[in-house]
Amino acid sequence: xETPRKSLVAIGTAFILSAAVVAGCGGSDKPDxxxxxxxxxxxxxxxxxxxxxxxxxDNVRSDLETVQSxxxxxxxxxxxxxxxxxxxxEDSIDTASDSINDLPESPSASDIAVVALNVSAIxxxxxxxxxxxxxxxx
Numbered sequence: 001x002e003t004p005r006k007s008l009v010a011i012g013t014a015f016i017l018s019a020a021v022v023a024g025c026g027g028s029d030k031p032d033x034x035x036x037x038x039x040x041x042x043x044x045x046x047x048x049x050x051x052x053x054x055x056x057x058d059n060v061r062s063d064l065e066t067v068q069s070x071x072x073x074x075x076x077x078x079x080x081x082x083x084x085x086x087x088x089x090e091d092s093i094d095t096a097s098d099s100i101n102d103l104p105e106s107p108s109a110s111d112i113a114v115v116a117l118n119v120s121a122i123x124x125x126x127x128x129x130x131x132x133x134x135x136x137x138x
Contacts, residue, residue: 031077033078034136034137036070036073037130040067040070040130042070043067044067047063047066050063053112054106057107060100061100064097071090078133082129082133092121092122099118100115100118
């Protein structure tokens with residue numbers, strides 16, 4: 001028959017071992033790029049929430065700069081694991097940036113439509129990138 005003291009020691013030991021196992025499993029085992037992808041998604045949401053039209057092009061430029069910065073961080077962290085997705089994202093951002101930078105002072109409706117399509121392409125590339133990383137980040 002066990003003494004109460006031996007039972008307490010056994011329970012205490014089991015508790016400590018359980019805590020050690022939980023601590024070993026705790027923490028973030030997510031890759032470094034997960035937070036960066038989340039930040040990128042937030043900046044993409046800001047960029048795509050603006051209706052692209054002549055009067056807001058400065059806002060679109062500014063939002064695109066934020067997306068470029070956030071994408072650079074996410075791409076640098078994830079490029080080796082997701083080369084196709086990161087390349088597509090970079091290409092879409094470069095294309096949108098070029099289309100905004102090439103706008104005349106008084107852009108036509110078709111000029112603005114091209115920018116809007118390119119912003120949409122960024123959103124699609126970012127979504128594909130986010131979906132590709134989701135299994136490691138969820």
